[in-house]
Amino acid sequence: MRNAQAVPLREIPLLPAEEFCTExxxxxxxxxxxxxxxxxxxxxxxxxxxxxxxxxxxxxxAISAPAGHAYPSLTPDCPQAxxxxxxxxxxxGVTPLGHPWLKPVRFPRKDPDGAPHAGPEIGLTxxxxxxxxxxxxxxVGPVHAGIIEPGHxxxxxxGEDVLHLEISLGYQHRGVERALVQTGSGGPRFVQxxxxxxxxxxxxxxxxxCQNLEALSGCRVPAGAQMLRAIGLEMERLANHxxxxxxxxxxxxxxxxxxxxxxxxxxxxNMTAKLCGSRFGRGLVTPGGTGCDLDKKRAGEVLAHxxxxxxxxxxxxxxxxxxxxxxxxxxxxxxxxxxxxxALGLVGVAARACDVEIDVRQDYPTGAYAYAHVPVATxxxxxxxxxxxxxxxxxxxxxxxxxxxxxxxPDAAGPSGxxxxxxxxxxxxxxxxxxxxxxRGEICHVALTDENGRFAAYKVVDPSFHNWAGLAxxxxxxxxxxxxxxxxxxxxxxxxxxx
Amino acid sequence: xxxxxxxxxxxxxxxxMAAGLTLCPLLFGVINRVKALFAGRRGQPLLQTYYDxxxxxxxxxxxxxxxxxxxxxxxxxxxxxxxxxxxxxPLGGQPGLxxxxxxxxxxxxxxxxxxxLTATAALDTGSSFEGMGASREMQFAVPAELALILGFVxxxxxxxxxxxxxxxxxxxxxxxxxxxxxxxxxxxALFLVLLAExxxxxxDDPNTHLELTMVHEVMVLDHSGPDLAFIVYGQALKMxxxxxxxxxxxxxxxGGEASSMLLGxxxxxxxxFGLAVVIGIVESSMARxxxxxxxxxxxxxxxxxxxxxxxxxx
Numbered sequence: 001m002r003n004a005q006a007v008p009l010r011e012i013p014l015l016p017a018e019e020f021c022t023e024x025x026x027x028x029x030x031x032x033x034x035x036x037x038x039x040x041x042x043x044x045x046x047x048x049x050x051x052x053x054x055x056x057x058x059x060x061x062a063i064s065a066p067a068g069h070a071y072p073s074l075t076p077d078c079p080q081a082x083x084x085x086x087x088x089x090x091x092x093g094v095t096p097l098g099h100p101w102l103k104p105v106r107f108p109r110k111d112p113d114g115a116p117h118a119g120p121e122i123g124l125t126x127x128x129x130x131x132x133x134x135x136x137x138x139x140v141g142p143v144h145a146g147i148i149e150p151g152h153x154x155x156x157x158x159g160e161d162v163l164h165l166e167i168s169l170g171y172q173h174r175g176v177e178r179a180l181v182q183t184g185s186g187g188p189r190f191v192q193x194x195x196x197x198x199x200x201x202x203x204x205x206x207x208x209x210c211q212n213l214e215a216l217s218g219c220r221v222p223a224g225a226q227m228l229r230a231i232g233l234e235m236e237r238l239a240n241h242x243x244x245x246x247x248x249x250x251x252x253x254x255x256x257x258x259x260x261x262x263x264x265x266x267x268x269x270n271m272t273a274k275l276c277g278s279r280f281g282r283g284l285v286t287p288g289g290t291g292c293d294l295d296k297k298r299a300g301e302v303l304a305h306x307x308x309x310x311x312x313x314x315x316x317x318x319x320x321x322x323x324x325x326x327x328x329x330x331x332x333x334x335x336x337x338x339x340x341x342x343a344l345g346l347v348g349v350a351a352r353a354c355d356v357e358i359d360v361r362q363d364y365p366t367g368a369y370a371y372a373h374v375p376v377a378t379x380x381x382x383x384x385x386x387x388x389x390x391x392x393x394x395x396x397x398x399x400x401x402x403x404x405x406x407x408x409x410p411d412a413a414g415p416s417g418x419x420x421x422x423x424x425x426x427x428x429x430x431x432x433x434x435x436x437x438x439x440r441g442e443i444c445h446v447a448l449t450d451e452n453g454r455f456a457a458y459k460v461v462d463p464s465f466h467n468w469a470g471l472a473x474x475x476x477x478x479x480x481x482x483x484x485x486x487x488x489x490x491x492x493x494x495x496x497x498x499x
Numbered sequence: 500x501x502x503x504x505x506x507x508x509x510x511x512x513x514x515x516m517a518a519g520l521t522l523c524p525l526l527f528g529v530i531n532r533v534k535a536l537f538a539g540r541r542g543q544p545l546l547q548t549y550y551d552x553x554x555x556x557x558x559x560x561x562x563x564x565x566x567x568x569x570x571x572x573x574x575x576x577x578x579x580x581x582x583x584x585x586x587x588x589p590l591g592g593q594p595g596l597x598x599x600x601x602x603x604x605x606x607x608x609x610x611x612x613x614x615x616l617t618a619t620a621a622l623d624t625g626s627s628f629e630g631m632g633a634s635r636e637m638q639f640a641v642p643a644e645l646a647l648i649l650g651f652v653x654x655x656x657x658x659x660x661x662x663x664x665x666x667x668x669x670x671x672x673x674x675x676x677x678x679x680x681x682x683x684x685x686x687x688a689l690f691l692v693l694l695a696e697x698x699x700x701x702x703d704d705p706n707t708h709l710e711l712t713m714v715h716e717v718m719v720l721d722h723s724g725p726d727l728a729f730i731v732y733g734q735a736l737k738m739x740x741x742x743x744x745x746x747x748x749x750x751x752x753x754g755g756e757a758s759s760m761l762l763g764x765x766x767x768x769x770x771x772f773g774l775a776v777v778i779g780i781v782e783s784s785m786a787r788x789x790x791x792x793x794x795x796x797x798x799x800x801x802x803x804x805x806x807x808x809x810x811x812x813x
Contacts, residue, residue, distance in 0.1 A: 136627060136630075137627065138627045138628070138631070138711070139627070140710070140711065145708045145709070145710060146708050160631075160635075160790070160791075249786075251707070251709060251712075252786040252787055253700045253701075253704040253706075253707065253782075253786055253787035254785070254786035254787075255534060255537060255538050255782065255783045255784075256537060256538060256783065256784075258538075259538035259539060259540060260538075260539065263539075323784075323785065323786065325701060325785040325786040325787075325788065326785075326786045328788075328789065328792070329786050329787070329788070329789055333789070479789070479790055479791055480631070480711055481711055481712045481789075481790040482789070482790075483711050483712075484709040484711060484712055
């Protein structure tokens with residue numbers, strides 16, 4: 001199947017559990033990635049679903065197996081499955097047999113409608129331990145010294161060196177996926193929830209959610225709306241990448257870049273507000289199109305603002321590369337090897353910094369990206385400097401895209417005009433997968449409908465879910481004092497993980 | 500007659516000390532202003548540190564049940580060490596309150612004692628963060644102390660005097676012409692020591708909120724109220740005192756008479772504030788060093804002092 005396409009459930013192969021596992025392992029061995037792995041009720045039973053992404057071909061595969069009570073774990077041969085399997089175990093009580101580190105992920109709240117599994121107490125888990133002279137543990141969080149979300153980091157250290165970092169999240173108990181299913185078949189509440197999946201990726205997540213609705217209902221989004229969605233998505237990328245680079249400079253104690261990019265991020269957010277009335281892109285994307293239109297005049301204003309601010313942003317980013325003390329701080333800090341990145345299934349900026357050339361905009365283009373090529377920015381070293389470089393390049397590419405498309409807007413009054421098309425009832429007993437390249441990386445939404453065309457399950461995979469393991473890996477054999485800049489170079493979402 | 504001169508000297512020294520006591524928190528204000536200027540911000544008020552100190556002194560202190568007397572002793576004794584060092588430090592070529600042969604070792608030793616007490620208080624909390632901070636501070640102290648003492652020895656060798664006041668009192672333009680390279684090397688080493696002792700970038704970042712990267716800040720995380728005020732004020736005093744020594748070295752203004760005494764003091768104070776501006780510029784124009792590289796920087800400072808000494812002994 002293709003990205004943002006619906007298929008009837010009966011067309012999805014239903015294999016015995018062993019065969020399912022072999023199939024997944026085979027695929028992962030042959031350059032496929034595990035985009036999602038989850039349990040969902042389908043056809044009167046609980047089934048295991050795997051969404052495999054073949055990036056080279058731009059093809060997605062969905063396979064399933066009856067879940068039963070247990071199945072042979074994928075993790076020993078396919079590390080990227082580890083968090084998915086822990087999640088399945090925790091939510092549905094389906095045991096992946098032979099999982100090396102089976103502990104809770106999100107500590108879900110007890111379900112009023114009969115939870116099959118009562119999880120352990122919040123935060124109570126086992127952590128890896130090490131013993132010996134001058135080994136010690138440093139525990140950071142879940143309450144932090146800044147206005148950030150809760151998360152617990154357990155460092156196993158030998159003096160100043162980190163032997164291992166274990167990241168324990170799940171303090172927010174959001175229950176968003178369940179709430180999304182409870183909306184029935186879309187509607188305003190559904191869009192509202194999709195917008196808040198991760199507040200800094202509003203546009204990305206909302207596009208992913210709307211693409212699913214559109215795929216399931218066979219709705220065609222007008223060209224103007226597709227363009228406006230892409231503009232919103234790139235604007236989000238600009239604002240967040242600029243903010244991240246600024247925050248990275250702050251953590252290094254490099255003042256000029258930090259203060260200038262902090263301000264410029266606000267400018268980018270204001271441009272988004274000019275488009276749709278919200279600095280974070282709320283209300284921009286709606287099922288079937290966009291919540292606002294874009295005329296030549298407003299596009300011109302945004303373009304003028306962009307042309308004024310963007311060179312300033314570039315100037316302050318380039319300051320990073322011309323300051324020796326900054327470069328010495330960035331290089332060889334927090335490196336992740338390409339092999340590890342592939343094994344962990346990293347996505348987005350983190351993967352591209354390890355020379356893994358994946359980008360949903362290129363591999364699975366939808367909407368405006370089907371007609372506009374955005375170059376994939378990669379770097380080789382996989383360290384903080386590589387992640388900084390990839391962000392820098394993506395800023396340049398995003399600006400180029402925006403300038404081009406704000407200048408040449410499709411004629412809204414044309415035959416395919418308008419900014420919204422009606423969304424009809426969802427196809428019954430179907431599955432749709434929608435991928436979007438958010439600024440952090442691949443956002444994957446999977447929707448399943450029951451025989452009445454209502455949601456049977458809705459699975460959201462934020463890029464952070466894949467990438468937190470990458471951060472843990474980056475810290476191996478590093479200095480514990482390098483954690484903040486490693487963390488900032490990934491800048492992962494807590495709420496996107498805690499769904 | 501000589502009693503009157505002594506009274507005059509004593510009065511002058513007391514005045515200079517009072518200037519240090521009152522003006523030192525302003526140094527942080529100046530640094531912040533310079534940094535704000537570079538960042539295109541307006542910056543906090545120049546007198547912010549005074550407001551902060553007043554606020555902290557009005558507050559009560561919180562003591563963890565896990566701590567002992569060592570925790571309470573740290574801030575007060577640390578401040579006492581800084582006050583004693585101030586009393587030894589000359590300003591603008593004029594001696595401090597006390598001066599005797601070999602006081603430069605006491606001067607360096609007072610800071611070591613203060614550091615030891617702060618680190619003990621940090622270890623007393625039993626927190627892994629503070630333990631880490633104490634370990635880092637002690638690690639950096641080894642090369643920093645060596646650089647400071649070697650620098651002083653080089654200065655003593657260059658001037659033939661063994662008291663701080665004597666050394667800085669004998670420096671003048673002629674001396675700079677005679678052994679300029681030695682003095683310049685020592686000044687550079689002392690500047691690096693000053694950055695390390697006062698926890699500035701590139702050694703430490705006084706503004707960071709990231710516990711894992713902190714050195715000095717993390718050691719004092721558990722102190723609050725008046726104790727924290729003592730620590731902040733002690734830091735300011737330390738910057739003033741070391742600044743006075745460095746300014747005395749770089750700006751060899753001196754005078755025997757009352758009018759030139761005043762001129763010397765003005766030059767000294769101007770030098771200290773000029774130094775604050777330089778620190779602000781350094782903080783605005785470079786990133787903090789990787790923690791692993793800090794000892795190398797300080798060993799570099801030691802090498803500079805050592806080189807100065809070797810140049811003299813050859």
